[in-house]
Amino acid sequence: MKIVKFLQGRGLVSAYGFLSYKCHPIRCNRVVTRVLQAPLCTASSGDNIPQVCIVGSGPAGFYTAQSLLKGDKKLTVDIYDKLPVPFGLVRFGVAPDHPEVKNVINQFSTLAEGQRCSFVGNVNVGQDVSVEHLLQAYDIVVLSYGAEDDTTLGVPGEDLPGVYSARSFVGWYNGLPEDTHLNPDLKSSDTAVVIGQGNVALDVARILLTPIDLLKKTDITEHALEAIRESAIRRVYLIGRRGPLQVAFTVKELREMVKLPGCRPSLNAEDFVGIPDKIKELPRVRKRLTELMVKTATEAPSGAEAERQAQAKNEWGLKFCRSPVEFLPDASGSRVGAVRLGINKLQVIDGIEKAVPTGETEDFPCGLVLRSIGYKSLPLDPMVPFDSKKGVIPSTEGRVPGVKGLYCSGWVKRGPTGVILSSLNDAMETAKCILKDLSAGELEASHQAGWGKDEILKHLHQKDVQPVLYEDWKRIDAEETRRGEEVGKPREKLTSLEEMLHYAFKH
Numbered sequence: 001m002k003i004v005k006f007l008q009g010r011g012l013v014s015a016y017g018f019l020s021y022k023c024h025p026i027r028c029n030r031v032v033t034r035v036l037q038a039p040l041c042t043a044s045s046g047d048n049i050p051q052v053c054i055v056g057s058g059p060a061g062f063y064t065a066q067s068l069l070k071g072d073k074k075l076t077v078d079i080y081d082k083l084p085v086p087f088g089l090v091r092f093g094v095a096p097d098h099p100e101v102k103n104v105i106n107q108f109s110t111l112a113e114g115q116r117c118s119f120v121g122n123v124n125v126g127q128d129v130s131v132e133h134l135l136q137a138y139d140i141v142v143l144s145y146g147a148e149d150d151t152t153l154g155v156p157g158e159d160l161p162g163v164y165s166a167r168s169f170v171g172w173y174n175g176l177p178e179d180t181h182l183n184p185d186l187k188s189s190d191t192a193v194v195i196g197q198g199n200v201a202l203d204v205a206r207i208l209l210t211p212i213d214l215l216k217k218t219d220i221t222e223h224a225l226e227a228i229r230e231s232a233i234r235r236v237y238l239i240g241r242r243g244p245l246q247v248a249f250t251v252k253e254l255r256e257m258v259k260l261p262g263c264r265p266s267l268n269a270e271d272f273v274g275i276p277d278k279i280k281e282l283p284r285v286r287k288r289l290t291e292l293m294v295k296t297a298t299e300a301p302s303g304a305e306a307e308r309q310a311q312a313k314n315e316w317g318l319k320f321c322r323s324p325v326e327f328l329p330d331a332s333g334s335r336v337g338a339v340r341l342g343i344n345k346l347q348v349i350d351g352i353e354k355a356v357p358t359g360e361t362e363d364f365p366c367g368l369v370l371r372s373i374g375y376k377s378l379p380l381d382p383m384v385p386f387d388s389k390k391g392v393i394p395s396t397e398g399r400v401p402g403v404k405g406l407y408c409s410g411w412v413k414r415g416p417t418g419v420i421l422s423s424l425n426d427a428m429e430t431a432k433c434i435l436k437d438l439s440a441g442e443l444e445a446s447h448q449a450g451w452g453k454d455e456i457l458k459h460l461h462q463k464d465v466q467p468v469l470y471e472d473w474k475r476i477d478a479e480e481t482r483r484g485e486e487v488g489k490p491r492e493k494l495t496s497l498e499e500m501l502h503y504a505f506k507h
């Protein structure tokens with residue numbers, strides 16, 4: 001009661017009115033602490049500061065927050081995520097053996113620990129709270145919710161056991177709660193096929209073939225480590241519908257694969273006939289990539305490398321000008337046993353080399369198929385425009401037309417391509433557009449400080465949704481780090497929502 005009086009005295013009653021609701025004691029205490037720490041606000045609307053809500057705590061969300069906070073020294077940002085843990089695909093996508101890529105988390109954490117930025121996890125926007133409600137509570141809403149679905153091939157047999165999306169497989173080894181129980185069968189066959197020739201395809205191939213002694217020092221989940229330890233997979237082939245000049249992976253990832261301990265490359269020199277003549281005309285980045293492929297395919301290794309490759313138990317390769325037309329069951333009929341590949345030829349159409357089916361096919365035996373042909377964004381809320389063909393929210397420099405105060409950034413804005421750094425550039429564009437609209441008076445700060453978040457927390461409380469704040473995430477983080485230390489890993493991820501929430505609210 002004393003606190004309420006204190007707040008009333010400072011004109012904060014409407015902002016924090018939900019204190020009178022029956023609260024979970026821990027949650028209530030935390031809210032009270034925040035209230036006491038909150039900056040005093042003035043009643044005059046002219047003095048209000050813009051409140052921004054960002055949906056999605058991946059790179060796009062954090063980079064948008066960073067650019068906004070830098071660009072306006074008053075504005076505040078609340079980042080919501082449907083998971084109790086932040087960082088999106090940096091945590092759930094980036095391969096466990098690429099810890100250096102995850103260093104960006106330090107930068108994002110510093111931001112979330114700052115006074116003007118907060119993380120609110122375990123809130124599924126579109127389900128727990130609508131975009132419309134967010135727009136009422138905040139002056140600006142930025143949708144940065146990424147691409148959580150995957151593209152399918154639409155060919156017969158795609159549903160056979162043993163055929164998985166690379167997205168789920170990645171989620172499984174990285175501890176994404178919805179994929180924890182994927183339990184892929186890695187024992188029934190020694191051959192896996194990855195449909196696609198991008199970096200995600202190389203990631204999953206590499207994880208399948210990396211020696212267990214290297215994997216066990218990473219933050220790969222324990223269940224994946226155990227399955228890979230017992231895996232029978234010895235060969236992984238990446239299938240592409242076009243040729244070597246069209247692969248989508250990058251040279252760093254290819255080099256890593258070429259040098260993978262215990263594994264030899266198996267590229268077919270015939271696939272590269274005529275390619276060396278074209279190399280000099282290629283842009284620099286593709287030139288380096290193609291040179292490495294040609295070298296690997298056509299030059300016999302010598303010395304120690306020859307020795308290494310001769311002793312390697314595992315093998316990986318690239319198959320070009322092939323498109324899956326059907327997945328065939330094995331002899332038992334219960335799971336995938338082969339992929340039927342349509343053979344293509346390359347033909348220049350409108351200046352672009354395209355894959356044209358020859359009508360011929362070949363069957364390629366395999367017991368595991370990972371489909372890696374792209375991620376896909378889904379519409380979030382009926383009030384948000386969505387281009388289903390392109391799988392993006394249509395926007396101009398991040399501004400969503402027709403809905404005042406609504407913006408987007410990241411994969412949901414430009415489509416599911418590009419690295420973390422691409423999201424930085426993209427987020428900067430969206431932030432610049434917001435700051436421009438603010439200074440042009442297109443948007444106004446209409447609420448007292450802290451109102452937006454408190455309005456949403458009040459709503460979540462009524463719906464019995466327990467938001468996970470940054471300090472709650474730090475408890476999950478501490479538990480994961482503690483478990484990791486016990487087994488010599490940087491962290492042992494909690495892989496179920498129940499466990500995450502248990503540690504989030506454990507005091």
Ligand SMILES: Cc1cc2nc3c(=O)[nH]c(=O)nc-3n(C[C@H](O)[C@H](O)[C@H](O)COP(=O)(O)OP(=O)(O)OC[C@H]3O[C@@H](n4cnc5c(N)ncnc54)[C@H](O)[C@@H]3O)c2cc1C
Nearest residue numbers: 056058059060081082088089093125145146410411419420
């Ligand atoms: C397998 C894989 C490996 C990769 N490896 C690398 C790499 O090594 N190096 C590199 O630079 N890039 C890598 N990338 C690319 C990089 O991860 C992306 O460019 C980047 O994560 C895209 O950022 P984003 O914020 O748009 O999306 P995301 O990172 O997907 O973030 C979206 C966030 O929104 C949240 N969200 C979704 N729906 C809702 C909702 N309804 N309500 C609230 N929150 C929601 C999600 O939980 C998630 O946290 C990789 C990508 C993949 C798929």
